[in-house]
Amino acid sequence: GAGVSQSPSNKVTEKGKDVELRCDPISGHTALYWYRQSLGQGLEFLIYFQGNSAPDKSGLPSDRFSAERTGGSVSTLTIQRTQQEDSAVYLCASSPTTSGNYEQYFGPGTRLTVT
Amino acid sequence: DAKTTQPPSMDCAEGRAANLPCNHSTISGNEYVYWYRQIHSQGPQYIIHGLKNNETNEMASLIITEDRKSSTLILPHATLRDTAVYYCIVPQLYNFNKFYFGSGTKLNVKP
Numbered sequence: 001g002a003g004v005s006q007s008p009s010n011k012v013t014e015k016g017k018d019v020e021l022r023c024d025p026i027s028g029h030t031a032l033y034w035y036r037q038s039l040g041q042g043l044e045f046l047i048y049f050q051g052n053s054a055p056d057k058s059g060l061p062s063d064r065f066s067a068e069r070t071g072g073s074v075s076t077l078t079i080q081r082t083q084q085e086d087s088a089v090y091l092c093a094s095s096p097t098t099s100g101n102y103e104q105y106f107g108p109g110t111r112l113t114v115t
Numbered sequence: 116d117a118k119t120t121q122p123p124s125m126d127c128a129e130g131r132a133a134n135l136p137c138n139h140s141t142i143s144g145n146e147y148v149y150w151y152r153q154i155h156s157q158g159p160q161y162i163i164h165g166l167k168n169n170e171t172n173e174m175a176s177l178i179i180t181e182d183r184k185s186s187t188l189i190l191p192h193a194t195l196r197d198t199a200v201y202y203c204i205v206p207q208l209y210n211f212n213k214f215y216f217g218s219g220t221k222l223n224v225k226p
Contacts, residue, residue: 004158033214042202043159043216091158102149102206104214106158 002026004107006092012113013082021077021110025094032075033095033104034067036088043091049075050097082114119203124221127197133190135220137203140184148179149206150188151216152199159202159216162188193224 005024013019025032034046045059049069060066064083069075079086089111093104120138127133139148150162163170163177165186170177176189190197202219 042218043214045214093158102147102214103161103164104151104159105161109158 004092004094004105006090006107006110008110009108010111010113012115015084015114016081018078018080019082019112021079021090021092021112023075023077023092023094023107025073025075025092026096026105027073029094029096029105030072031095031097031104032069033093034075034077035091035093037091037109038088046077046090079112082112084114087112087114119205119217121201121203121217121220123218124223126223126225127190127193129195129224129226130192133193133197133222133224135188135190135201135203135222136185137188138185139203139205142183142205146205146207148177148183148186149204149214150175150177151202151204152197153202153219154196154199162201190222193222195224195226198222198224 004026007022011019030051032049035043036046037043047060047067048056064080067075067077089109091106091109093106095104118141147164147166149164151159152162153159163172163175165177165179177186179186200219200221202216204214206214
């Protein structure tokens with residue numbers, strides 16, 4: 001079946017501009033995660049959505065970052081007034097979150113470059 | 116997450132078994148051990164997970180010690196396409212949304 005998809009695959013933007021990154025999770029998965037990965041670094045947790053519950057935003061690095069998940073499916077990560085340090089690969093993952101099953105299925109990522 | 120410790124890199128000859136160790140000495144009784152890998156320029160890929168018993172699937176085997184303080188991921192016949200960073204993760208039982216991927220082990224499969 002279809003996996004997690006993300007768009008765009010690459011985004012180049014000027015410092016100070018706003019960007020929106022999209023994630024389409026696997027159909028039926030109740031949990032959705034956003035991570036970012038800077039060059040040569042590990043994954044950094046950003047935000048987590050579970051069903052209709054309030055999202056866990058504890059990983060968002062600043063108030064310039066926000067995310068929504070509409071209808072329990074598609075999610076958009078928005079970065080306002082982008083800075084050069086925001087340059088990274090932004091990864092989305094979804095999970096069925098059945099009992100004891102924490103498997104996360106990742107999308108290919110969006111490579112963001114802030115010039 | 117329970118802290119995990121992995122060697123930064125390992126080499127393996129193509130066609131041989133790759134054995135990747137992970138220490139998780141602070142693991143709690145009901146916390147699972149998960150393994151993911153990340154091939155260059157791709158998103159992480161789930162490999163396998165286990166609690167107490169050894170597990171096997173089409174990708175790999177997972178051997179967990181009886182005291183659960185360490186585990187080994189085994190790729191029985193490594194190929195060049197298995198070159199990747201392998202992450203051992205032990206998510207907290209009631210905070211499982213926050214996977215900590217750490218630095219992982221860079222496995223280099225050589226011809």
